[in-house]
Amino acid sequence: MKTAKFPKNFLWGASSSAFQIEGGWDEDGKGMTVADFNSFKRSEKQADSKVASDFYHHWKEDIALMKEMGMKIYRFSLSWARIIPDGEGEVNQKGIDFYNNVLNCLLENGIQPFVTLYHFDLPYALVKKYNGWECRDCAFAFERYAKICFEAFGDRVKYWQAINEQNLMIRVNERMNINETDLWKADKIRAQMDYHMFLGHAMAVNACHELVKDGKIGPAVSSTCTYPLTNKPADVWSAKMNDWMKTNYCLDMHMYGEYPGYYMRYLEERSIVPVMMPEDAAILKSAKNDYIALNYYRTLCSSYLPATREHPAGERVYRGNEVDFDQYGYCRDEKNTNLEASDYGAQIDPMGLRIVLNEYYQRYHLPLIITENGLGTADVVAEDGKIHDDYRINYIRSHLQACSDAIGDGVDLMGYSPWSVMDLLSSHQGFKKRYGFIYIDRQDHDIKELKRIRKDSYYWYQNVIKTNGDEI
Numbered sequence: 001m002k003t004a005k006f007p008k009n010f011l012w013g014a015s016s017s018a019f020q021i022e023g024g025w026d027e028d029g030k031g032m033t034v035a036d037f038n039s040f041k042r043s044e045k046q047a048d049s050k051v052a053s054d055f056y057h058h059w060k061e062d063i064a065l066m067k068e069m070g071m072k073i074y075r076f077s078l079s080w081a082r083i084i085p086d087g088e089g090e091v092n093q094k095g096i097d098f099y100n101n102v103l104n105c106l107l108e109n110g111i112q113p114f115v116t117l118y119h120f121d122l123p124y125a126l127v128k129k130y131n132g133w134e135c136r137d138c139a140f141a142f143e144r145y146a147k148i149c150f151e152a153f154g155d156r157v158k159y160w161q162a163i164n165e166q167n168l169m170i171r172v173n174e175r176m177n178i179n180e181t182d183l184w185k186a187d188k189i190r191a192q193m194d195y196h197m198f199l200g201h202a203m204a205v206n207a208c209h210e211l212v213k214d215g216k217i218g219p220a221v222s223s224t225c226t227y228p229l230t231n232k233p234a235d236v237w238s239a240k241m242n243d244w245m246k247t248n249y250c251l252d253m254h255m256y257g258e259y260p261g262y263y264m265r266y267l268e269e270r271s272i273v274p275v276m277m278p279e280d281a282a283i284l285k286s287a288k289n290d291y292i293a294l295n296y297y298r299t300l301c302s303s304y305l306p307a308t309r310e311h312p313a314g315e316r317v318y319r320g321n322e323v324d325f326d327q328y329g330y331c332r333d334e335k336n337t338n339l340e341a342s343d344y345g346a347q348i349d350p351m352g353l354r355i356v357l358n359e360y361y362q363r364y365h366l367p368l369i370i371t372e373n374g375l376g377t378a379d380v381v382a383e384d385g386k387i388h389d390d391y392r393i394n395y396i397r398s399h400l401q402a403c404s405d406a407i408g409d410g411v412d413l414m415g416y417s418p419w420s421v422m423d424l425l426s427s428h429q430g431f432k433k434r435y436g437f438i439y440i441d442r443q444d445h446d447i448k449e450l451k452r453i454r455k456d457s458y459y460w461y462q463n464v465i466k467t468n469g470d471e472i
């Protein structure tokens with residue numbers, strides 16, 4: 001298929017995160033993380049982070065495969081606890097060495113690193129000591145960790161992301177280690193944690209600009225686009241609120257250094273306004289992001305659900321582990337019958353990506369980059385030993401078409417880095433759900449030889465990159 005041109009120097013890539021690929025969870029001095037802790041709780045049911053895709057021992061082979069696919073950038077995260085095992089104490093030289101080897105190898109192969117500092121894996125020692133982000137000290141521990149990374153790697157890493165999906169992470173109790181069962185108390189802790197993360201993020205942005213020559217940094221949000229179920233004004237309101245309360249407040253905070261009015265109103269009426277020190281305002285406002293990275297998988301649909309006496313406005317409603325309906329005034333999650341869903345229920349919607357790209361660009365006028373987008377499926381190795389994942393090719397093709405449409409709309413999109421470079425540990429489905437271009441031959445409880453197999457989508461994406469998106 002022919003399509004509109006992608007800009008020259010477009011950053012074609014693929015993505016991963018430390019705890020989902022590295023394995024070697026306690027090797028060479030690495031400390032335990034919140035992500036390890038949560039994955040070990042599920043070890044009986046599915047794979048955990050102990051071996052994952054075993055990138056820790058296969059990095060050379062994996063980078064060779066990345067080069068062969070033609071990647072211009074590789075978006076991955078550093079493990080904070082590999083570099084500082086207890087989060088705020090001594091630096092582990094072996095952790096620094098590991099990432100130096102990876103970075104040097106990437107650069108020797110012509111691949112620019114695009115590095116996330118923190119992707120769901122807070123050092124567990126900080127949970128024990130501070131209850132993590134609830135304590136202000138955690139923001140300073142993050143700033144120190146960020147500075148250590150900028151000093152150690154900033155001569156070679158020019159693209160940084162401070163925190164992956166703060167806006168989603170904050171709603172998942174286990175990722176934040178929120179164990180409080182009283183809903184109000186849990187929300188109060190959540191609001192304080194969220195605020196400290198904003199502070200830590202802002203300090204990391206400023207430190208990047210001070211310490212990394214030509215360094216660029218920005219947030220990575222889990223983007224949301226919610227459609228109203230009907231054209232009833234209340235449904236439209238609920239859809240807007242879903243996007244504002246889940247994502248836009250977070251972007252506004254990163255960009256302007258203060259919560260938007262509707263969010264302050266929510267915090268005040270729920271009586272959970274976090275403690276903010278007078279000196280923070282200047283820090284939050286001084287941090288200037290260079291771009292916005294967004295992760296996009298699906299769209300949502302909602303209808304208005306009025307508050308009741310049992311469920312007053314502002315209360316959060318839990319579904320599974322995620323705090324789902326966190327509206328000031330409620331919204332109910334609805335199925336969009338116009339869209340097909342993935343095997344795991346994600347409503348597939350390339351047009352939604354075009355909407356999101358236009359919205360974020362028009363709101364903030366910063367370059368955008370997609371650092372996650374992909375389809376999770378239970379891939380199988382066919383009798384010919386290959387993985388025929390045309391469903392993944394179709395998914396990515398249609399989303400690339402949406403990118404090209406958005407570029408045509410005037411959006412400054414600097415790159416596309418789908419999820420994921422290789423199969424990796426999915427939080428709730430282990431290795432049953434796969435996203436990669438490269439198949440990792442293991443099952444949840446049988447790690448086999450961890451052979452790497454190029455899927456059909458690998459060869460297809462290789463050609464996309466080779467033709468700079470002319471052939472998708």
Ligand code: BG6
Nearest residue numbers: 017164165222376425426427428
């Ligand atoms: C994103 C995360 O939200 O979704 C990734 O940044 C995650 O870490 C991805 O793997 C897909 O989610 P899941 O639950 O299907 O693995």
